[in-house]
Amino acid sequence: MKKKVLIMTQNFYPVIGSAGNRMKNIYQLLNEFDIEADVLTTEPAYPNKNLYNDKTFWDDEALNKKTKKIIRVPIKNKKFSNHIVSRLYFYIEIMWRFLIKLWQIRKENYDYIMVSTPPIFIVFSALIGKFFLKSKLILEVRDLWPDSLVGVKTFDNSFILKIFRILEKRMYRLADHIVINSKGFESHIRSKLKKNTPIVYLPNGPRAHEVVRSKKYEGKFRVVYTGNLGLAQDIDHLKLIASALQAEGIRFDVIGYGIKTEEFMRYIDEHQLDQVYMHQPTTRKKSLALIENSNIAVAFLNDADVFSTVLPGKIIDYMTCRTPIVAGIKGTAAQIITNNEAGFVFEQQDIQGMIEKIVELKNNPEKLKRIGENCTRTVQDVFLWENNIKELVQIINE
Incomplete structure (x- = not known):
């Protein structure tokens, strides 16, 4: 008899970003591996609901078909806000709304609820729902919360943070299985557990058809950045990189979204950076095409300790596109880049070192090619979804 799984997530197709793509892949591949997976999600709203009025984002016909397997609950908030009260209400x-829907589908006989966090509030509804659905719980952790909240310096109320940490510990302990997308999370989570709850590493990655296996370096030399422009991404250092690339006459393409996007665009205008090209948020397919058409990709993360445990999805996307990485980053992500010779890692403040490395690579296309080959090999060996999903399938079928 097929196992039946309900995936609960705020981020799902066609939502842009690594979280939405991750949950889409898990949903599709579980069904391909003969597990009956359904999804409970919201109407697409990140970074804002109006973005998805553009049919360009609805580019997967198989997922566009009306089906009872994808349950979308409506939400009143039409824009994702950084204001703490507004976000809390959201x-x-x-x-x-998830709790109401779980009650309505309580007779569906799900063997597992798989809930993705952050945000932690969705986990609360899953923890309650698992009892009246009589399901086991797989907790999927994409970020360490509330540490990440502290790391972006948006909240510092010690009393409420203490409550949040108690809730975090409770969340881990009530899970039957825990899935993480970065090995850097494991020791932190283990320190909160009383029992030996199984923890499975399931990294972000590409589907096999997305991997770029050959690439020509022709035309104007280009550097690219894609993804969130938020509090965790160190926008100030990205500004400095943009100015430094301008001074070197190097084109810089940015596909950015998030709360710091307007600030970054103002900086470009005020400093007349005509070599910086801003692109509107777009589909994963078009984003990967832009990365593939670039010679080097850059990444930054806030230097808070919690972000040293993170493996950003953009790092894997860059490697998927055979594009060498120059990053101001530390910890888990830095180890992935360095150990696999997929690029070069610097201290965040070492903008000059990063620029010098970019110029060096610009003048050494053979070295760029070798690093690109390392990127492809690493992705194929370590990060393909078709291979890694088997870990999750095994858990569910036990």
Whole structure:
């Protein structure tokens, strides 16, 4: 008899970013591996709901078909805000609507609820729902919360943070299985557990058809950045990189979204950076095409300790496109880049070192090619979804 799984997530197709793509892949591949997977999610709203009025984002016909397998709950908030009260209301609304829907589908006989965090509030609805659905719980952790909240310096109320940490510990302990997308999370989570709860590493990655296996370096030399422009991404250092690349006459393409996007665009205008090209948020397919058409990709993360445990999805996307990485980053992501010779890692403040390395690589196409080959080999050996999903399939079929 097929196992039946309900995936609960705020981020799902066609939502842009690594979280939405991750949950889409898990949903599709579980079904391909003969597990009956359904999804409970919201209407697409990140970074804002109006973005998805553009049919360009709805580019997967198989997922566009009306089906009872994908349950979307409506939300009143039309824009994702960084204001703490507005965001709290947003999360509580999702939690409440998910709880109502879980009650309505309580007779569906799901063997597992797989819930993705952050945000943690969706987990609360899953923890309650698992009892009246009589399901086991797989907790999928994409970020360490509330440490990440502290890391972006948006919240510092010690009393409420203490409550959040108690809730975090409770969340881990009530899970039957835990899935992580970065090995850097494991020791932190283990320190919160009383029992030996199984923890499975399931990294972000490409599907096999997305991997770029050959690439020609022709035309104007280009550097690219893609993804969130938020509090975790160290926008100030990205500004400095943009100015430094301008001074070197190197084209810099940015596909950015998030709360710091307007600030970055103002900086470009004020400093007349005509070598910096801003692109509107777009589909994964078009984003990967832009990365593939670039010679080097850059990445930054806030230097808070919690972000040293993170493996950003963009790092794997860069390697998927055979594009060498120059990053101001540390910890888990830095180890992946360095150990696999997929690029070069610097201290965040070492903008000059990063620029010098970019110029060096610009003048050494053979070295660029070798690093690109390392990127492809690493992705094929370590990060393909078709291979890694088997870990999750094994858990569910036990």
